Amino acid sequence: MRLISQEIWADVLGYVRKNISEVEYHTWFAPVKNLGVQEGSLVLGVRNSFAQEWFRKHYLELLEDALRSLGAQNPQVSFQVLPAAQDALLLPSDPPPPPPTPAGRAVPASAPVENRKVLNPKYTFENFVVGPNNNLAHAAALAVAESPGKAYNPLFIYGDVGLGKTHLMHAVGHYMTERFPGKRIEYVSTESFTNDLINAIREDRMTQFRNRYRSVDLLLVDDIQFLAGKERTQEEFFHTFNALYENHKQIILSSDRPPKDIQTLEGRLRSRFEWGLITDIQSPEYETRVAILKMNAEHNRIDIPQEVLELIARQVTTNIRELEGALMRVVAFSSLNNVPFSRAVAAKALSNVFTPQEVKVEMMDVLKQVAAHYNMPPDVIRGSGRVREVVLPRQVAQYLIRELTDHSLPEIGQFFGRDHSTVMHAINKVTEQVGREPEITAAVETLRRKMQGLEDDENEA
Numbered sequence: 001m002r003l004i005s006q007e008i009w010a011d012v013l014g015y016v017r018k019n020i021s022e023v024e025y026h027t028w029f030a031p032v033k034n035l036g037v038q039e040g041s042l043v044l045g046v047r048n049s050f051a052q053e054w055f056r057k058h059y060l061e062l063l064e065d066a067l068r069s070l071g072a073q074n075p076q077v078s079f080q081v082l083p084a085a086q087d088a089l090l091l092p093s094d095p096p097p098p099p100p101t102p103a104g105r106a107v108p109a110s111a112p113v114e115n116r117k118v119l120n121p122k123y124t125f126e127n128f129v130v131g132p133n134n135n136l137a138h139a140a141a142l143a144v145a146e147s148p149g150k151a152y153n154p155l156f157i158y159g160d161v162g163l164g165k166t167h168l169m170h171a172v173g174h175y176m177t178e179r180f181p182g183k184r185i186e187y188v189s190t191e192s193f194t195n196d197l198i199n200a201i202r203e204d205r206m207t208q209f210r211n212r213y214r215s216v217d218l219l220l221v222d223d224i225q226f227l228a229g230k231e232r233t234q235e236e237f238f239h240t241f242n243a244l245y246e247n248h249k250q251i252i253l254s255s256d257r258p259p260k261d262i263q264t265l266e267g268r269l270r271s272r273f274e275w276g277l278i279t280d281i282q283s284p285e286y287e288t289r290v291a292i293l294k295m296n297a298e299h300n301r302i303d304i305p306q307e308v309l310e311l312i313a314r315q316v317t318t319n320i321r322e323l324e325g326a327l328m329r330v331v332a333f334s335s336l337n338n339v340p341f342s343r344a345v346a347a348k349a350l351s352n353v354f355t356p357q358e359v360k361v362e363m364m365d366v367l368k369q370v371a372a373h374y375n376m377p378p379d380v381i382r383g384s385g386r387v388r389e390v391v392l393p394r395q396v397a398q399y400l401i402r403e404l405t406d407h408s409l410p411e412i413g414q415f416f417g418r419d420h421s422t423v424m425h426a427i428n429k430v431t432e433q434v435g436r437e438p439e440i441t442a443a444v445e446t447l448r449r450k451m452q453g454l455e456d457d458e459n460e461a
């Protein structure tokens, strides 16, 4: 759980930093030691009793507000004076989080030069969940990692925000570092490349700049779409590209769109970007989202029930960064309110961020829930049985699928191996019975709430 409290603390510091001056922040908050969440209370270690008093007087409310923003219903913060030796040992305390960057990336665009080489340790191939949305990009990245400069050069990966482009690029970097230890790797965002170029020109350091980017074995450039409209940077990048390419050095580029859609990109660069392989990453489907959450939970040693992960995966559908954020929110909520994980707790934790209408339900989920409710295998419900015990759950499932998903009658029919008129009949039948037959009414109501993650259960926070 240590990792969870670090996440919480990082979020709290982020909140605090936005609300006080930098000087105040560095004076008071930078030396604080996060001692974890104990029974719902965030425990902070401070240097001496004067600091403890100061915090109680001046920052308690701010800290409580920060915890409230993370979902704590009755936020609690306590302070402990650290023993002098521990204080000395612990300082500087947990590094404060970097100021938020627009894309929330691991290596801020304005990071000092030496930071740029840092590859995020989490972004490895082992930690990358492969699904139908990203399997081509994954296979291409792996091929490039195995034969850099030979398989596809450049490798151009494009896709929407937060779908794993940077993760895959870093994975190639990690792989190469392990496999070919002496190789030089440079990871840079297009923004950093541009800033670096501007500084090099201003400070008359062009030779140094060129050496640096032209002497690497693997160049990873993120968000290459930002080259658009920057003529001088395009010019310089063109020469960097050529130098590396001619020496069979690997280049990997990421972008939010394919080269042909990057406006005001010089033709000669565009055509070079198209020399190798262009591959895209799409939004993950439900199963992949659940797998990503599962891997994240395991990675952070969080023991969280599958059904809670499923609820989160249904709510956040397009961006993996947000998906991970939602998981952390649920974890923070349950730890700060000292309640065990449950679907109701998760729904509550996410209710401020995602409106219930956004809940996405899949046909298979409905079938599974109905099957569990009637204590019957899903395949039997989808099968050909005609006895009432099977027909009723089948009709209820079809009714709920129609209500909770966007699927058409023919699609639902196909899912059940029946034609659309049979589905229509089933839906009409249940519609007539709801409100009249208590048993069916209750079943539909319970299942509907469950599917929307709104059911009240005994764990409710």
Ligand SMILES: Nc1ncnc2c1ncn2[C@@H]1O[C@H](COP(=O)(O)OP(=O)(O)OP(=O)(O)O)[C@@H](O)[C@H]1O
Pocket (backbone or CB within 6 Å): 103, 105, 122, 123, 127, 128, 129, 130, 134, 159, 160, 161, 162, 163, 164, 165, 166, 167, 168, 256, 292, 320, 321, 324
């Ligand atoms: N297939 C995956 N398996 C596991 N984690 C993933 C996967 N894809 C993305 N992630 C995680 O999602 C988060 C966002 O990924 P990443 O930063 O690579 O996205 P991006 O496409 O580069 O976004 P941007 O366009 O903002 O640069 C990261 O924490 C990453 O580890």
